[in-house]
Amino acid sequence: MKQDMKLTGEHMEANHPQPELARNAFMERLKSAIAVRAEKWEAFRQQQAEKIETVKAGRAEKKEAAKADAAQVSIRGRTARKVVEVANHLPVLGHMSQNGELQARRNEHEKEWKCPDGYVNTGIETEHFPMEILKPSGQSTPPEERFVILQLHGGGYYNGFHNTYRDAAVWYSECGGGMDVLSIDYRTAPEDPYPAALEDAQEAYKWLLEQDYLPEHIILAGDSAGGGLALALTLYLKDYGLPLPGGIVTMSAWTDLTKSGDSYQENFDTDPIFGGSRDTLVYKEGYYAEHDPMDPYISPINGDYHGFPPMLMQVGEREMLLDDTLEVAAKAKEAGVPVKKHVYPGMFHIFQMGFHLFPEAEEAWKEVAKFLKIIKKDTEYLSGNAGRF
Numbered sequence: 001m002k003q004d005m006k007l008t009g010e011h012m013e014a015n016h017p018q019p020e021l022a023r024n025a026f027m028e029r030l031k032s033a034i035a036v037r038a039e040k041w042e043a044f045r046q047q048q049a050e051k052i053e054t055v056k057a058g059r060a061e062k063k064e065a066a067k068a069d070a071a072q073v074s075i076r077g078r079t080a081r082k083v084v085e086v087a088n089h090l091p092v093l094g095h096m097s098q099n100g101e102l103q104a105r106r107n108e109h110e111k112e113w114k115c116p117d118g119y120v121n122t123g124i125e126t127e128h129f130p131m132e133i134l135k136p137s138g139q140s141t142p143p144e145e146r147f148v149i150l151q152l153h154g155g156g157y158y159n160g161f162h163n164t165y166r167d168a169a170v171w172y173s174e175c176g177g178g179m180d181v182l183s184i185d186y187r188t189a190p191e192d193p194y195p196a197a198l199e200d201a202q203e204a205y206k207w208l209l210e211q212d213y214l215p216e217h218i219i220l221a222g223d224s225a226g227g228g229l230a231l232a233l234t235l236y237l238k239d240y241g242l243p244l245p246g247g248i249v250t251m252s253a254w255t256d257l258t259k260s261g262d263s264y265q266e267n268f269d270t271d272p273i274f275g276g277s278r279d280t281l282v283y284k285e286g287y288y289a290e291h292d293p294m295d296p297y298i299s300p301i302n303g304d305y306h307g308f309p310p311m312l313m314q315v316g317e318r319e320m321l322l323d324d325t326l327e328v329a330a331k332a333k334e335a336g337v338p339v340k341k342h343v344y345p346g347m348f349h350i351f352q353m354g355f356h357l358f359p360e361a362e363e364a365w366k367e368v369a370k371f372l373k374i375i376k377k378d379t380e381y382l383s384g385n386a387g388r389f
Contacts, residue, residue: 088274103159110163129203130184132182219246223250247372250312252325252349255301261323271349274319274321309337317343
């Protein structure tokens, strides 16, 4: 029996590792686990350190940007931008403002506009749309000797003409030293998609010629979609061999309905009006319906600008539509067109409609006045000298 037990013990020793070997193996596994954990901790620590540095760099960058913004943008300009941003990002009304619904409702209930002293505003009915022509009181100069501005309103091709543009007509007239201003309430989507707006703009231009205004005395002016429409109208006139206007003024022109410019992404979070959402007027596609948005009459960024009249193009630095102006201005300049391009630091979409509320808006209108004065004084000289601006 004792012999059997001894054999059994020897058998067990032969089939199981010695305790010391087991301890060594355990320690090796423990060291390995500790090393792996230490490596993971070091990686985590480095990752956190990098995040902290990134946050610090971001804060420093924002601080520097804020300093630059404060140096370039007036206090009233920054206040106006903030008010616009807040108004366009409220829980309910902000969404309605961004997609144009709020402005459409305002248009239905706005008060009757009071024409300022010294002017007469006359309504004109056409087959498809109404127009209004603003003239200085007591004007007796014949049309062929007068200059006139054809104002094409903005609104993403969805919203119509309203009192802000009646105020703008007065500002345009004053900037032009008493120019007449024809404003049109062209047809809009979704009821009347492309080419309705372009057809109405053509009709208004034709009407001015029929009233004996000389084409070189006609200046097209438009903001946002209206700026794009002004360019599209000129492309159409050029393509069909019709007389071109004497000049073009655009404010935050929407020229690329395909939204291909880098600024649509780069300024997506900084644009006070359209930023942070894709449910806005910018992303509505009802205007061109089944037509190709690459068509230059829809997206004039794709047009040929050879032979165009002088242009003043203004845009805000923080706009998603920034590249719409930059690229057209570059193409036009390359084609030999006299172009004055002005990017206003820290400004937002159609900031010019602030009129006298903050210095940047006032500066923009002074620039319009200077441009109109040059056009009025010597259109022929401008046509051959891009450096005049």
